[in-house]
Amino acid sequence: MKFTHDVIVIGGGAAGLTAAGGCALFGLDVALIEGCKMGGECLNDGCVPSKALIAASKRAAEARERTRYGVTLAKPMVEWAGVHKHVHDAIASIAPHDSEERFEEIGCEVFRDWAQVTGPQSVEVGWRKLSAPRIVIATGSKPAIPPIEGLDQVPFLTNETLFDLDVLPDHLMIVGGGVVGMEMAQAFRRLGSVVTVIEPGDLMARDDRESVAVVREVFEEEGVRFVSAKAQKVEGRADAIRLHAGSEIIEGSHLLIAAGRRANCNGFGLEEIGMKMGANGIEVDQRRRTSVKGIYAIGDCRDGPRLTHVSGYEGSNVALEITLGLPTKVEWSALPWCTYTDPEVAQIGLTEKDARKKHGSRVTVVKESFRDNERALAEGDDAGHLKLVLKGKKVLGASIVGKNAGELLLPLAQSITGKSSTFALGSAIIAYPTRSEISKAAAFTAWEPTVFGAIPKKWAQFLAKLRRRHA
Numbered sequence: 114m115k116f117t118h119d120v121i122v123i124g125g126g127a128a129g130l131t132a133a134g135g136c137a138l139f140g141l142d143v144a145l146i147e148g149c150k151m152g153g154e155c156l157n158d159g160c161v162p163s164k165a166l167i168a169a170s171k172r173a174a175e176a177r178e179r180t181r182y183g184v185t186l187a188k189p190m191v192e193w194a195g196v197h198k199h200v201h202d203a204i205a206s207i208a209p210h211d212s213e214e215r216f217e218e219i220g221c222e223v224f225r226d227w228a229q230v231t232g233p234q235s236v237e238v239g240w241r242k243l244s245a246p247r248i249v250i251a252t253g254s255k256p257a258i259p260p261i262e263g264l265d266q267v268p269f270l271t272n273e274t275l276f277d278l279d280v281l282p283d284h285l286m287i288v289g290g291g292v293v294g295m296e297m298a299q300a301f302r303r304l305g306s307v308v309t310v311i312e313p314g315d316l317m318a319r320d321d322r323e324s325v326a327v328v329r330e331v332f333e334e335e336g337v338r339f340v341s342a343k344a345q346k347v348e349g350r351a352d353a354i355r356l357h358a359g360s361e362i363i364e365g366s367h368l369l370i371a372a373g374r375r376a377n378c379n380g381f382g383l384e385e386i387g388m389k390m391g392a393n394g395i396e397v398d399q400r401r402r403t404s405v406k407g408i409y410a411i412g413d414c415r416d417g418p419r420l421t422h423v424s425g426y427e428g429s430n431v432a433l434e435i436t437l438g439l440p441t442k443v444e445w446s447a448l449p450w451c452t453y454t455d456p457e458v459a460q461i462g463l464t465e466k467d468a469r470k471k472h473g474s475r476v477t478v479v480k481e482s483f484r485d486n487e488r489a490l491a492e493g494d495d496a497g498h499l500k501l502v503l504k505g506k507k508v509l510g511a512s513i514v515g516k517n518a519g520e521l522l523l524p525l526a527q528s529i530t531g532k533s534s535t536f537a538l539g540s541a542i543i544a545y546p547t548r549s550e551i552s553k554a555a556a557f558t559a560w561e562p563t564v565f566g567a568i569p570k571k572w573a574q575f576l577a578k579l580r581r582r583h584a
């Protein structure tokens with residue numbers, strides 16, 4: 114069979130761009146197909162706008178605490194048009210990196226239309242029929258819309274519309290206290306909205322409970338209200354929405370649904386070619402191969418962790434497998450993630466709870482507080498801690514809550530993957546005063562009983578005795 118390309122990549126988000134770019138850099142003929150915006154969710158309605166909004170909200174929060182360190186700031190004036198512009202300027206500044214022009218330059222043939230899979234090796238896009246021995250599905254996900262009575266009758270926001278708001282909500286009700294719900298709750302509260310989060314289960318359920326408790330306390334101090342119930346019914350109209358949750362009726366101006374994701378895996382031909390689907394996404398093996406030979410699925414469209422760096426990781430794995438024929442499995446033992454609340458909650462590897470489930474009583478935990486970190490004390494910002502989850506001296510995971518916690522994950526990634534030991538981390542020279550010292554302190558604490566144990570003590574005493582005798 115004569116193929117039009119070596120590989121067809123469907124989806125121009127983090128996953129698809131990495132796979133397509135990687136294959137093109139090895140000189141393959143790549144078709145890259147994107148039906149909507151290049152850059153996908155992360156750039157257009159995910160990470161980038163949310164982090165830009167968080168940056169604006171931090172500035173407002175800083176000014177709201179008028180006098181600090183003996184310095185008084187003016188009362189913050191939040192101008193929504195300016196915040197909106199900042200968010201969209203941030204998107205525009207990163208857009209060239211993900212653009213059609215850049216990927217054409219790298220060597221991809223870029224198609225800006227919706228793809229339809231017509232066979233295990235063929236795809237139609239617009240009027241073109243493409244074929245390749247390998248296809249990569251990287252079609253992402255959509256916000257999941259929970260079954261709430263009346264939701265089809267009232268206007269509601271999702272991450273796809275939130276960043277286009279033309280006014281700051283008076284009262285934002287958020288259904289879902291997961292990652293999106295929590296990041297946006299604090300951002301909008303700090304910008305001046307009244308915010309109510311409706312969550313029946315644990316807030317940020319995947320994270321360490323002690324870390325989340327620190328965040329919850331800060332949120333409550335800042336005035337975010339939590340309702341511990343399921344959103345069951347909504348009614349009303351724009352600017353006057355009533356939401357029923359448990360025994361409460363909450364009235365707000367805007368409603369944000371942040372209740373998880375649904376994979377984009379239907380309606381473009383995958384079922385017709387017999388592709389197996391899992392509970393929430395395309396079923397894949399560890400090499401991201403689907404049940405249809407020659408077709409891979411990566412990123413948010415398959416079941417599994419939904420994060421930009423995971424999409425990128427899977428994209429490069431699949432590119433290596435396709436270009437060099439190297440079977441490349443995913444490996445999650447050092448998977449990091451970070452929720453950009455203030456304080457941040459960062460996690461890598463296993464939480465204490467998951468480690469205990471897996472390794473039982475062999476798990477030990479070392480906890481260091483930022484109250485013992487001199488940089489944090491000097492800055493008067495010492496909320497939070499680092500928990501090192503260990504089996505013997507091996508790091509299984511770490512949970513950090515505190516200012517810039519996400520920046521502290523790198524040495525722990527190296528420790529989990531065996532590229533650096535806890536001993537190396539505990540004895541490294543770290544610039545003073547930095548928050549990174551907390552990782553060194555935790556690693557050293559893990560070694561303390563061994564370093565100052567009976568044998569080294571006896572040896573030191575023996576040497577001291579010898580010295581007294583012979584000096």
Ligand SMILES: Cc1cc2nc3c(=O)[nH]c(=O)nc-3n(C[C@H](O)[C@H](O)[C@H](O)COP(=O)(O)OP(=O)(O)OC[C@H]3O[C@@H](n4cnc5c(N)ncnc54)[C@H](O)[C@@H]3O)c2cc1C
Nearest residue numbers: 124126127128148153154155159228253412413419420421
């Ligand atoms: C508010 C919010 C904040 C987030 N913040 C973070 C963060 O801080 N850090 C982090 O790691 N993750 C974050 N995420 C998650 C992150 O955005 C996603 O995990 C990531 O963008 C997924 O990338 P992807 O390439 O798999 O999918 P997507 O980016 O969704 O890309 C899929 C692309 O495929 C296209 N497509 C779909 N079907 C077809 C078709 N048939 N034909 C052609 N094109 C098609 C779509 O138009 C889309 O552009 C956030 C998510 C949200 C909602």
Ligand SMILES: NC(=O)c1ccc[n+]([C@@H]2O[C@H](COP(=O)([O-])OP(=O)(O)OC[C@H]3O[C@@H](n4cnc5c(N)ncnc54)[C@H](O)[C@@H]3O)[C@@H](O)[C@H]2O)c1
Nearest residue numbers: 259289291292293294311312343344371372373419451452
């Ligand atoms: N910083 C980051 O890395 C970051 C930021 C934002 C989003 N993301 C990614 O985006 C994805 C989606 O985030 P999310 O917050 O939408 O999902 P999530 O799965 O984190 O949280 C969804 C929450 O909605 C709740 N919920 C569902 N139905 C409800 C109802 N009827 N009433 C009240 N609550 C209800 C659930 O109990 C759950 O806690 C995540 O997979 C995450 O990985 C990552």
